[in-house]
Amino acid sequence: MSLEKRVLVLFAHPSLERSEVNHDLLNATRSVEGVTLIDLYAEYPSFRIDIDCEQQRLRDHDVVVFMFPLYWYSTPAILKEWQDLVLEYGFAYGHEGTELQGKWFLCAFTAGGRESAYREQGHNHYNIRELLRPLEQTATLCGMHYLPPFGLFGARSALEEGRVAAHVEGWRRLLGQLRTGELEPRRAREFEQLQHYLEQAEVTQ
């Protein structure tokens, strides 16, 4: 897998002006060559999603990333709307819907709660991999390779605790690896989060 992959980042943040982390993440995303960044709320402020345009974007890329702050254990509304409209029968699934087969899919999220809350014993009761199962199954049904999510927990206090820079740097490295195809989806699948896979890959090298 030495061919360069084209990465599509679909970003959804309904109140970007309040975000403390996402500006840096966006800048980092823009700085990586070969990555297309789409701000869905900017492009479709009244949710009038252009289905043809979005489907063409999917055809033009090899890796699809949903990038969002976690809202009620799921994506912000426009990403759900995007799925409902763009992933049509005959395009994304169904007998002739094979356009997405073989592409990679992953979620890059920020969450307000601490990672310790996303445990069976924590107050959110499920880990993040479990909570994002509907997206995992959507990707699987469309024949895509699902990668575990890459995320930042405790995002509301990340800036004060000085955790933002490291996270952004990790994100930049991950985008680089997605571009080069260095990442191994089959091995990565075993992990709850993509961070864990990346750390482990560094140790073994």
Added chain:
Amino acid sequence: MTGYLLSAFIYLCAACIAVPVAKRLGLGSVLGYLVAGVVIGPVLGLVGSETTEIQHFAEFGVVMMLFLVGLELEPRMLWTMRTRLLGLGGLQVLATSALFAGAALLLGLGWRQAIAIGLLLSLSSTAIVLQTFSEKGLGGTEGGRSAFSVLLFQDIAVIPMLALIPLLAAPGLLSDSDHGAGHGELSLVAHLDGWAYALVVVGAVAAVIGVGHFLSRPLFRFVAETGLREAFTATTLALVIGIAVLMSLVGLSPALGTFLAGVVLATSEFRHELETDIEPFKGLLLGLFFITVGAGIQFPVLQENLAVVLGLTAGVMLVKGLILFGLAMLFGIRRSNGWLFALSLAQAGEFGFVLLSYSQQNHVLEGELVSVLALVVALSMFLTPLLFILYDALVMPRYEDNSGQREADHIDSRGPVIVAGSGRFGQVVNRLLRANNIGTVVLDRNPAQVQNLRNVKIPSYFGDATRPDLLHSAGIEEASLFVVAIDDRAQAVELVKHLKHAHPKLPVLVRAFDRLHHYELEDVGADFVVYEAYHSALEMGTEALRRLGYHPFRAEKLRVAFDEQERRGRAKLYEAWREKSEGEKYGTTHTELYIQLNETMAQIMRADRDDGHTRLERGWTPPPRGYSDKLADVDPDAGGSGGA
């Protein structure tokens, strides 16, 4: 008559040669006028004894300038600047005046003269400094803003200074005219007792405020409704001159009166129109004033006192600079900003000349002393560009690593949005912006409409937005956006054409009345055009669908589909219109063209309908019946109807 015209011609010629040259050399227009005066006066001898007379006349420019200063003073702006204004400005004027007055005392002058000298040397040159700031883009820096507050304070401080100087008049010289009011001129108060005089003065000031506040508005509205521009100009001049006369009659400074009137009118809807009308008169008269100052410079005096003049100039600038630097330290204006603050304001200014000639009239300062002081003030102004060069060459390189901080200073200086036309359309645009704390300047040429808006607390100004000079005083140079919502369709097109020509980078948003108007506006370069009634009509149509029993969300989808078709058709129609109007500009009437356009639109809609229906049905579409059973047969692990 010919003699007058000849003098006028000489003055104007000198100005129109010297001023552009001085501006090219970065010296500023004030110095250009001074040089012009020096050339036609002492050097060529073209003008002579009449200069003193002309100077008295030209001083009226100062009166007008203070009217404009007053107009610019919005109480809210003053309040946000209060610390710098009073702290920096107040301390600068006080400390500098005290120091120079002390020095004058030590040099053996009387206390009256010492105070006058202290005051006139404490002022800096607003004209030169602000112009240089805007040329070099330093206005947004901390140093630039601090310097601006000091200059503003000085401009205001001139008023009490002008009032104070007559009181300083030496008693012996005053005996022939009471209260220092005039020199055998007309006076209402020459023979009044002290208490009666005080009453008259209070009454006059109250009259200015009362007239400015209550009478001027109905008057201006009455005149504005005639729609005659020159009538409005005449009224403005009459107001300013009238107030000046009243003040002179009661022995007060005319500048004080017009300044007060300016402050009273600063919140009026006619503010920008007044500024635009007075500005050229002020500019010309002030220019004339500086020419007469230049023409009046006594070269023999300079030759005799060369060493004294040079020494005094250096001393004045050094002392002013040191005081400013000390203040910068005290107020935490550090690094390059502190240097900028100290170097930019170290000269004496044009108001120095005004105070000087005023002191001379009132017999406070006389003879050779006046000539020497005039030379010191002029020379220090000549040296100002040098100080800026010093700043660029020596100070900036030392703080080069600090450039990031300078950029940060500019961020909050986003210019206002100018809204031309405040009828039912422009009004809503303005309210949305205002509700989000975005500064707007609303212009409308219907005085009644402006009054209505002001009654409901929407700040608006009377004025014809198609006049470039009015746009200038509304701040078009700093504006970040321009909204055109004026009622005259032809004028709207003309305005957009002018805006895109004179300010190509300024985004222009325009309201169109109909499709043809839309195309014309697009043709002259409008950045965004919206039909006046289109969106509200769509809203109404959607409500009609809802009332006919359509589910609200389906009605919404139909609206969106219709709008999308319309948008796609619009581009095609625009092309058709361009071809038509280029080919048969004079053959086809507007009505014919409109009918043709509508037919084309109908064709596009019909062509789109088949496709349009499927488009509309697209989205949230369920998969075919029995799809998930088949899927389960093929791959039991896939687990049910994920996509459905």
